[in-house]
Amino acid sequence: MRESPDIARIAALVADPARCSMLLALMDGRALTATELAGLAGITKQTASSHLAKLVDSEVLRMEAQGRHRYFQLGGPHVAALLEALMVFSSDSVPPLRTGPKDFALRRARVCYDHLAGEMGVALHDRMRGGGWLSDDLTVTGKGWAHLAAIGLTPAELPRSNRPLCRSCLDWSQRRHHLAGLVGKMILDHILALSWARRLPASRVIAFTPDGERRFLDWLR
Amino acid sequence: MRESPDIARIAALVADPARCSMLLALMDGRALTATELAGLAGITKQTASSHLAKLVDSEVLRMEAQGRHRYFQLGGPHVAALLEALMVFSSDSVPPLRTGPKDFALRRARVCYDHLAGEMGVALHDRMRGGGWLSDDLTVTGKGWAHLAAIGLTPAELPRSNRPLCRSCLDWSQRRHHLAGLVGKMILDHILALSWARRLPASRVIAFTPDGERRFLDWLR
DNA sequence: GCAATGGTTCGATTAAGATCGAACCATGAG
DNA sequence: CTCATGGTTCGATCTTAATCGAACCATTGC
Numbered sequence: 001m002r003e004s005p006d007i008a009r010i011a012a013l014v015a016d017p018a019r020c021s022m023l024l025a026l027m028d029g030r031a032l033t034a035t036e037l038a039g040l041a042g043i044t045k046q047t048a049s050s051h052l053a054k055l056v057d058s059e060v061l062r063m064e065a066q067g068r069h070r071y072f073q074l075g076g077p078h079v080a081a082l083l084e085a086l087m088v089f090s091s092d093s094v095p096p097l098r099t100g101p102k103d104f105a106l107r108r109a110r111v112c113y114d115h116l117a118g119e120m121g122v123a124l125h126d127r128m129r130g131g132g133w134l135s136d137d138l139t140v141t142g143k144g145w146a147h148l149a150a151i152g153l154t155p156a157e158l159p160r161s162n163r164p165l166c167r168s169c170l171d172w173s174q175r176r177h178h179l180a181g182l183v184g185k186m187i188l189d190h191i192l193a194l195s196w197a198r199r200l201p202a203s204r205v206i207a208f209t210p211d212g213e214r215r216f217l218d219w220l221r
Numbered sequence: 222m223r224e225s226p227d228i229a230r231i232a233a234l235v236a237d238p239a240r241c242s243m244l245l246a247l248m249d250g251r252a253l254t255a256t257e258l259a260g261l262a263g264i265t266k267q268t269a270s271s272h273l274a275k276l277v278d279s280e281v282l283r284m285e286a287q288g289r290h291r292y293f294q295l296g297g298p299h300v301a302a303l304l305e306a307l308m309v310f311s312s313d314s315v316p317p318l319r320t321g322p323k324d325f326a327l328r329r330a331r332v333c334y335d336h337l338a339g340e341m342g343v344a345l346h347d348r349m350r351g352g353g354w355l356s357d358d359l360t361v362t363g364k365g366w367a368h369l370a371a372i373g374l375t376p377a378e379l380p381r382s383n384r385p386l387c388r389s390c391l392d393w394s395q396r397r398h399h400l401a402g403l404v405g406k407m408i409l410d411h412i413l414a415l416s417w418a419r420r421l422p423a424s425r426v427i428a429f430t431p432d433g434e435r436r437f438l439d440w441l442r
Numbered sequence: 443g444c445a446a447t448g449g450t451t452c453g454a455t456t457a458a459g460a461t462c463g464a465a466c467c468a469t470g471a472g
Numbered sequence: 473c474t475c476a477t478g479g480t481t482c483g484a485t486c487t488t489a490a491t492c493g494a495a496c497c498a499t500t501g502c
Contacts, residue, residue, distance in 0.1 A: 007307040008241040015233035016490075024228075034449060047491055049450055058310075068448050068499040078309040085306040086228040088299045089279075237460075255479060268461055270480055289469040289478050 013060055014086065018043050019051045023060070023074070023083060028204045029114045031064065031071035077180055080113035109206040111199065115184030116191070116206065120216070124187065125179040127220040140183060151219055153190055158182055191216065234281055235307065239264050240272045244281070244295070244304060251397060252285065252292035328395075330427040332420065336405030337412070337427065338392050341437070345408065346400040348441040361404060372440055374411055379403055412437065 014020055021041040026032060032040075038048035052072055055061040060079055064071045074080055109120040116124060128134045133144030140148070145155070179187070188206075191197050196212025199205070208216065235241055242262040246253060253261075259269035273293055276282040281300055285292045295301055330341040337345060349355045354365030361369070366376070390401035400408070409427075412418050417433025420426070429437065 007245075007304070007310065008236055008238045010307050010310045011232050011241070012236035015229055015236040017229045018490080020229040020232070035447095043490090044492060045449065046451085046493085050490080053450085060310075070449070078306070081309070082303075082306040083228070085299070085303040086231050088302070089231045089281075090227040239460080256477095264460090265462060266479065267463085267481085271460080274480085291479070 010058065010060070010082075013055060013058055014082070016051070017041075018047065019055060022048070022051065022072075023055075023079070026061070026072065026074050027080060027083060027113065028111050029073065029080075031073040033069050033071055037072060074113060077113050077115075081180070084112060084117075105200075105205045105207065106203075109197065109208060110204040111188065111206055112178070112180070112204075114188065115178070115180050116188045117178050118206075120206070120208070120213075121178030123217075123220060125177050128179060138181075147219070148187075151190065151194070153186060157186055157190070231279065231281070231303075234276060234279055235303070237272070238262075239268065240276060243269070243272065243293075244276075244300070247282070247293065247295050248301060248304060250294065250301075251395070252294035254290050254292060258293060326421075326426045326428065330418065330429060331425040332409065332427055333390060333392070333399065333401070333425075335409065336390070336399070336401050337409045338390070338399050339427075340395060341427070341429070341434075342399030343392055343395045343397050344438075344441060346398050349400060359402075368440070369408075372411065372415070374407060378407055378411070 014023065018041040022037045025037065025040045034048055034052055035045055037052065038045045041048065041051075043051075052061065052063070052070075056063045056072070059075045061072050062075050064073075107118055109116065109118045111117065112121070115121070128144060131143075131147075132141060133147055135141050148154070178184075191206075191212070192199065194212070194215075195209070196216055197206050197208040200207050235244065239262040243258040246258065246261050255269055255273055256266055258273065259266045262269060262272075264272075273282065273284070273291075277284045277293070280296045282293050283296050285294075328339055330337065330339045332338065333342070336342070349365065352364075352368075353362060354368055356362050369375070390399055390405075392399045399405075412427075412433070413420065415433070415436075416430070417437055418427050418429040421428050
């Protein structure tokens, strides 16, 4: 029972609507300033300041001061994972939500923190697990590296960080896992660098070009 | 973002220390009664009742009434996933609670009215549900009858009664479901008839012979 | 130096909800 | 039927924390 206050404390940080809005606005991995976040959440800057201080204090957010601005971003992939885990409930309880073209695009491919999510993200994950590119303990196999090399990715391209190489992240729209971790980030970065897809501004949508989508799916074949 | 209130609402359900304790106690998939959960959380039963109602209302928990007891268990794997995502922030281990009979044999296998309960009963139930021997509405499938035929059971062996063929019965030592109903009775009777096990006198214990246990578990494989 | 802008601190107000005592309903045992 | 037990409902109390106005601090641009 002694451990419950800790996890309850974290949950309480997400439980406030204002803080929740801010966290969701940061889901794409960008860094926003305090006043921007206040505006998005519909609260004054005093209130936002109080909220942000709590979030930074618990390492749910990271803060970086630049001049007279303070930029806030998610504390790490585990924060995004938590938010996605919560979204599973919403997508479950209200299934017939308005499904416009933008909603469709989001389900198709989007960024989750810094890696690929949605149908395309799940397809990638499934192929890597099913095709033996990843072992059971989520390390990239020799076969996996061979396939990655086919599109120009080598271990040298990995960002330097102590984050785990691969993680499974639950996808709220697909309700299945997609690939997170450094390898997930590396692959998404590469997809963008190859111009197979581009990020739509002010949204989490990853828009594949027809040709890029064909090449991506071919690569998974 | 219109979805923020919804996900904040779910987070708020986990944000209370008392509710959190209860949820963590249910992480292993067992079902516990309201008073047990109240005791674990260190609150009175009135308070617990209020908490549990909210959790059931939001489908975070599922409730099953049996006699004057109400058994609560997690609403699904996504609830466990959410709790795990929260635990990433503070890695503590949750010591499991020991409940139920102290008698090992009783916990292993016993008769519940006229069918098999305890670890062996739960194993049977899990295998029949998970292996497609039973459909979702608890009728025996063709595959199920094929497996039953392998040990000599056919629909002709069914006792005549208007009782339902299959029922899920909550196991009080395992806190999970075992198989009740006419099929449950038929299987237990057959296990005794094959001398895979025998009833201990003046007790509810079902004592498997070493050979019988091996055959039974082989059949479930 | 001085205004303008981004952000924080403080204090008072207010709303939400966790808690428990007491009374009540439902079920099972004898 | 009667009693004991598991669980809920109601009402009152009390704690927590979200919110904003006002004042204050910090940085940049002029």
